[in-house]
Amino acid sequence: MNAPDSSRSSAQSQQARVLVQLRDLILKGAFAPGERLAEIPIAERLGASRTPVRLAFATLEQEGLVQISPTGGYVMRAFTRKEIDDAIAVRGTLEGMAARLVAENGLTRGMSAELHALLRQGDEALAGPELTIDGYADYVEMNNRFHDLLLEFAGNAALSRAVEMNNHLPFAAASATLPMHSSTGDGRQWLLITHHQHRSMVYAIEHREGTRAQALAIEHVEVARLNLRSAYEEPQSAIEVMPAMRLLTRGGRTGV
Amino acid sequence: MNAPDSSRSSAQSQQARVLVQLRDLILKGAFAPGERLAEIPIAERLGASRTPVRLAFATLEQEGLVQISPTGGYVMRAFTRKEIDDAIAVRGTLEGMAARLVAENGLTRGMSAELHALLRQGDEALAGPELTIDGYADYVEMNNRFHDLLLEFAGNAALSRAVEMNNHLPFAAASATLPMHSSTGDGRQWLLITHHQHRSMVYAIEHREGTRAQALAIEHVEVARLNLRSAYEEPQSAIEVMPAMRLLTRGGRTGV
């Protein structure tokens, strides 16, 4: 209706653009769990025809964000707390494997330098007595790169793919569970803890302590679980920072 | 134009049928690595229009079987030996996690009975002094169900999804690396070893020995790695049993 032909000048294909925008909409909680995802309204909303939308649906279904309706079409999925918890546990196992691999294979000088640069970046982000918004953003950015780098250094494509797939679920990614406590006072405390874990992991990796590096990576994701748990206790405040909280069901049911 | 509308009476959708058939074609080595996968010939070959084929491509690309060509369209992927090895290692880690979870959560009576039934089925398949074709098929069937059951008992949907995704890669699935030695004399030896590992895993799980169960599951996939390695040494005989061997590149390059 509103002729959204803005950003039509984007050089990439419709298919890629629709996929990204639709995934963003979903993760922003634009659709309620169980809601029918009709092709035509979404196509109009994104300024494309039904074909790229349908393509995007196929991908999003693989990613686990939408479900195929038995009657045809797609339906917004609901996520239980257990599912998110389980996905975080899977991430812990996979990142633990990555850390162990990196420790066993050893770091080149360049790799080590990159990791230490990220550690310093984290130091700076957490330097002051108070955590600023910019410092927080810097830390999140550093955190993402740290986790990506570990996977890259592990040199296992299947492992990277598995983590990437897992991270598509809401709240399962490394950065997803950090933001919720940024404004509260103890947010900095949590970041100091995770940052210390990062430093320990680098130390363990550099000293070829594979088992320790693995254990640290597994323990590392427990912070994400704790943060998610506390977000559950204050849903109304958490939903403002993380709109995808809408996708979580209260009870134990997957939206069927 | 030759209108292959056989099996058109299948009740399922074109999309699902094309996806399954195309995946089968790929895993049977119908396309050479790097080969351009044109929509029209494939659509004609499968008796559908280009639309379902395109949909299937999107899914297969998520599964990692085909690549998007930078110029547009899709290209058959090549797999290096390292990629397969890495995928098997990932499966080991994930199945190790599953075994540990089952051990920690405990088995119900029914679960235990199911596992023991599979163990007995394996005993019978390997009973005779010689391994028959039927016995081999029974063992493969049992093996698949064993691994599926462990994942199911783990009760972690994200974990199941990760394994499922990983298994889409050729040779990465649990059953994929068993068949190659069926005809040779030492095939039975290998199956006896893996069967013993199954039994040990069930024992460890029943006794809540999570770490042992995990270690056994990780070690379990090493047999798959060894089998894959020996298949490399006799490529011409292996390619007859496993046509997907064609998809493996000799050198270290991914088909680019």
Place this chain on the structure above:
DNA sequence: CTCGAATTCAATGCATGCAATCTAGTTTTG
């Protein structure tokens, strides 16, 4: 004879039309 450039052909990406199917609303009957 070889290399380069222009042209022609084919294939993709996307939009849309059409038939089958599901949904919702309304009417009718017990």
Place this chain on the structure above:
DNA sequence: CAAAACTAGATTGCATGCATTGAATTCGAG
């Protein structure tokens, strides 16, 4: 008044047409 059946509307699944873009072939020049 309630429940079931029928009808009308809308939506999906699929096929296909069209324009744009990449690839290959052929022609020409050095």
